[in-house]
Amino acid sequence: MFRCLMMLLLLISVSMVNAKDDQEMPAMHHVFDVEPSAAISVPDDFPLNKKKRVDCQTCHGIKDMKQQDYEKIDKQSEDFLREGPYSQLSDFCYRCHEVDNYQRDNVHKMLDDEGEIIESSCLYCHKKVLKPEDDIKRDEINLRLPAEKICYGCHLFTPHINALAHQKKPDKKMAKRIRRYQDEHEIMMPLSDDGKVMCVTCHSAHPIDVIDRDKPAGKQVANDDLEKGVVYRAHAWGKVFAEDKKNRLQKLNAETGKSYVLNYQRIEKEILLRLPAKDGSLCLACHAFEK
Ligand code: HEC
Ligand code: HEC
Ligand code: HEC
Numbered sequence: 001m002f003r004c005l006m007m008l009l010l011l012i013s014v015s016m017v018n019a020k021d022d023q024e025m026p027a028m029h030h031v032f033d034v035e036p037s038a039a040i041s042v043p044d045d046f047p048l049n050k051k052k053r054v055d056c057q058t059c060h061g062i063k064d065m066k067q068q069d070y071e072k073i074d075k076q077s078e079d080f081l082r083e084g085p086y087s088q089l090s091d092f093c094y095r096c097h098e099v100d101n102y103q104r105d106n107v108h109k110m111l112d113d114e115g116e117i118i119e120s121s122c123l124y125c126h127k128k129v130l131k132p133e134d135d136i137k138r139d140e141i142n143l144r145l146p147a148e149k150i151c152y153g154c155h156l157f158t159p160h161i162n163a164l165a166h167q168k169k170p171d172k173k174m175a176k177r178i179r180r181y182q183d184e185h186e187i188m189m190p191l192s193d194d195g196k197v198m199c200v201t202c203h204s205a206h207p208i209d210v211i212d213r214d215k216p217a218g219k220q221v222a223n224d225d226l227e228k229g230v231v232y233r234a235h236a237w238g239k240v241f242a243e244d245k246k247n248r249l250q251k252l253n254a255e256t257g258k259s260y261v262l263n264y265q266r267i268e269k270e271i272l273l274r275l276p277a278k279d280g281s282l283c284l285a286c287h288a289f290e291k
């Protein structure tokens with residue numbers, strides 16, 4: 001059931017206008033001011049509004065949510081999502097929505113125990129099931145949404161600090177570097193139609209071995225443990241790192257009106273990435289850092 005919910009959220013891209021004032025609610029925001037059906041179990045300490053409906057304060061612990069400036073809201077605040085923080089957004093969803101108890105909901109799990117493709121999983125994103133062994137042209141990929149949007153809806157949050165900063169068009173020099181890297185390493189790092197970095201420039205939606213490892217589109221880090229996903233480890237350098245970046249971060253926050261927090265952790269296991277990031281390979285495909 002949750003699978004359908006996720007898909008719905010992905011497909012209905014609505015932009016709601018808040019009745020109170022003229023602030024625009026974020027596109028694809030969850031429905032509010034709704035009476036929960038029998039399928040929903042709202043935890044006792046999540047307050048409903050006067051009409052017994054799920055509303056802003058049911059989900060958000062920040063006071064007077066409606067009166068806040070939506071652009072400046074502190075999404076890092078522990079109580080941004082009530083009783084947070086949650087390590088996975090889906091953990092929050094499951095506070096009210098039923099957890100599918102026979103199967104974990106992960107579209108990225110595309111291979112069955114025999115290593116065969118689970119065709120239904122392809123249809124989350126593709127209009128038709130592609131045969132990975134075919135030679136597929138860009139215009140035959142047939143995604144349900146443009147590639148730069150296909151991850152939203154399921155991944156609601158800016159998933160990590162640099163994800164947003166990266167949705168930019170590489171300058172000429174970097175574009176050349178990327179092309180050269182792709183040719184030399186026979187790897188694929190696609191940019192959006194308007195030339196910007198997007199989620200799938202760095203990530204692959206597919207786990208390893210859906211697409212043949214010899215093909216550029218199939219080159220990625222070899223980890224296949226989708227149950228564990230990305231594994232991080234807290235690191236003693238965290239404090240030093242934060243201190244080092246403090247000024248830049250304050251500047252970024254002042255410029256964007258957001259309040260990013262840095263939490264330096266080491267990546268222990270990577271997955272769904274075109275190149276490893278923990279040894280810097282991924283970054284070096286685009287950036288030339290001084291040694
Ligand atoms: C059923 C739960 C739920 C209800 C009800 C709800 N929200 Fe949210 N809201 C969320 C979740 C989950 C997110 C984070 C998703 C995201 O980042 O887009 C969010 C994000 C937001 C954001 C940050 C958007 C951004 O991306 O910067 C604002 C502002 C917000 N909600 C305001 C409101 C207001 C105002 C109401 C009432 C009119 C409301 N919410 C009702 C769950 C809810
Ligand atoms: C506070 C409880 C609550 C939480 C937390 C919550 N939901 Fe919901 N959700 C509801 C209610 C209530 C409805 C209205 C439908 C119903 O009552 O069955 C709903 C409906 C939906 C729908 C259908 C939307 C529509 O337009 O009909 C989707 C999709 C959805 N939720 C996804 C999510 C996701 C994804 C999350 C986590 C980010 C989430 N929900 C968190 C209570 C919640
Ligand atoms: C979460 C979204 C998503 C799902 C689910 C998904 N794909 Fe894709 N697929 C993409 C995107 C985005 C692209 C274009 C970028 C790329 O090639 O990675 C793509 C591209 C492809 C390509 C073309 C690769 C090339 O050579 O350029 C093949 C083949 C493919 N997908 C097969 C599949 C199959 C088979 C499944 C089901 C087992 C599947 N996809 C499920 C998002 C998805």
Ligand code: HEC
Pocket residue numbers: 006007010088089090105106107108124150151152154155199200203204205226227228229230271272
């Ligand atoms: C239909 C929903 C859906 C779509 C669409 C989707 N994802 Fe996911 N993704 C998930 C779920 C579920 C997980 C498992 C972790 C979790 O529960 O949040 C996940 C996990 C991940 C992970 C981390 C692996 C882990 O488990 O730690 C990455 C990276 C990721 N997705 C990237 C992408 C990218 C890139 C796209 C767009 C091409 C995308 N996803 C589209 C649902 C989705």
Ligand code: HEC
Pocket residue numbers: 151152155159160162163166167197198199200201202203229230267269270271272273277282
């Ligand atoms: C510049 C490269 C880059 C871009 C662009 C990027 N990511 Fe990531 N992402 C990473 C790296 C590196 C990691 C951490 C290691 C890993 O995934 O194995 C990561 C991790 C993740 C995770 C797992 C987070 C966790 O803690 O479990 C998700 C989910 C994810 N990315 C989704 C996305 C989505 C959605 C987008 C587009 C909005 C995106 N990423 C854009 C490089 C990138």
Ligand code: HEC
Pocket residue numbers: 162165166168169170171174178189197201202252277282283284285286287
């Ligand atoms: C696909 C190419 C690509 C990859 C891979 C990539 N970057 Fe970037 N990076 C960019 C682009 C494009 C920008 C935006 C440059 C601009 O602001 O004009 C950027 C900007 C940045 C910035 C500045 C962001 C800010 O806040 O202003 C940092 C820091 C950075 N990248 C670090 C990394 C690290 C670390 C990695 C590896 C995990 C990485 N990048 C991987 C293309 C890439």
